[in-house]
Amino acid sequence: MTTPEQLQLPLPELNEIAPDQVINYAIHTYWGVENPQRFGELMEEAKGLVGAGYFLGDNLFTWLRNNSALEDLPFRKAWQENAQNPADEAIVWRRYILACAAYHCVHIPGDFVECGVYVGTGIKTVMDYLGGQAFPKTFWGYDTYDYNPVEGHAFAGQQEGFYEKVQARFEDYPQVRLIKGFLPDSFEDNEPEQVAYLHIDLNNVEGEVAVLERLFDRVSPGGIIILDDYEWAGVYRPQKQAEDQWFDRRKYRIFPLPTGQGIILKR
Numbered sequence: 001m002t003t004p005e006q007l008q009l010p011l012p013e014l015n016e017i018a019p020d021q022v023i024n025y026a027i028h029t030y031w032g033v034e035n036p037q038r039f040g041e042l043m044e045e046a047k048g049l050v051g052a053g054y055f056l057g058d059n060l061f062t063w064l065r066n067n068s069a070l071e072d073l074p075f076r077k078a079w080q081e082n083a084q085n086p087a088d089e090a091i092v093w094r095r096y097i098l099a100c101a102a103y104h105c106v107h108i109p110g111d112f113v114e115c116g117v118y119v120g121t122g123i124k125t126v127m128d129y130l131g132g133q134a135f136p137k138t139f140w141g142y143d144t145y146d147y148n149p150v151e152g153h154a155f156a157g158q159q160e161g162f163y164e165k166v167q168a169r170f171e172d173y174p175q176v177r178l179i180k181g182f183l184p185d186s187f188e189d190n191e192p193e194q195v196a197y198l199h200i201d202l203n204n205v206e207g208e209v210a211v212l213e214r215l216f217d218r219v220s221p222g223g224i225i226i227l228d229d230y231e232w233a234g235v236y237r238p239q240k241q242a243e244d245q246w247f248d249r250r251k252y253r254i255f256p257l258p259t260g261q262g263i264i265l266k267r
């Protein structure tokens with residue numbers, strides 16, 4: 001069997017952690033709260049009532065946890081250097097799920113793919129965790145970039161010229177292929193033959209199911225699919241409904257994560 005050393009993968013080193021101390025984390029960025037000020041005050045009070053190792057943010061409040069994302073120093077560096085706004089700071093646990101999936105998938109045959117890129121922070125955090133410019137895989141990033149086709153979901157900066165700005169962010173990463181266009185049409189002539197890592201984050205059911213139809217069979221055994229919105233309710237609930245059915249027909253169950261993501265381990 002080929003060892004990681006023989007493959008010369010640029011894997012981050014595991015650092016020492018303090019045996020008797022854990023990291024606390026709190027950021028008041030969450031979604032679906034009617035009165036954020038009152039909620040924030042209550043959460044501040046609640047924090048004082050729990051043991052060390054609390055995490056607050058991104059609609060999570062946990063305690064007595066290791067907060068592994070923050071203990072992993074190479075990850076922490078990649079995340080902090082790439083965070084662009086308070087939402088990126090809040091979703092650190094979600095980002096670490098991506099980073100750990102990516103650590104697994106660099107060992108698996110196939111390319112890396114993200115459908116729904118926005119400004120590219122998900123891609124760049126993962127790549128910087130796994131070697132930065134030495135990242136050993138082709139990474140495809142699909143998005144309409146200059147506009148958001150999901151009604152009511154436009155993000156800051158999505159206007160003419162946005163695609164070029166995202167491209168500029170990756171100018172030192174020749175392994176990144178940013179494909180501009182509406183999915184699934186933009187797969188035409190621009191799609192990976194084999195996939196190791198597939199992150200789907202389109203915020204709409206039609207787009208996500210279309211991506212699964214197109215790419216699922218190309219995901220290698222041992223590859224990982226991450227659905228960013230799967231375990232979120234509210235406007236995202238139709239995604240769970242459709243994706244559960246889609247995977248049930250193929251005899252898969254999606255792992256629902258407390259972060260709001262869903263994970264599928266390809267056989």
Ligand SMILES: C[S@@+](CC[C@H](N)C(=O)[O-])C[C@H]1O[C@@H](n2cnc3c(N)ncnc32)[C@H](O)[C@@H]1O
Nearest residue numbers: 116117118121122143144148182183201202207
């Ligand atoms: C939540 S953002 C992606 C965030 C990114 N994955 C990250 O981790 O930072 C969702 C993106 O999906 C894109 N999108 C939604 N539906 C699409 C479709 N059918 N084709 C291409 N892009 C789409 C939007 O333009 C938007 O930029």
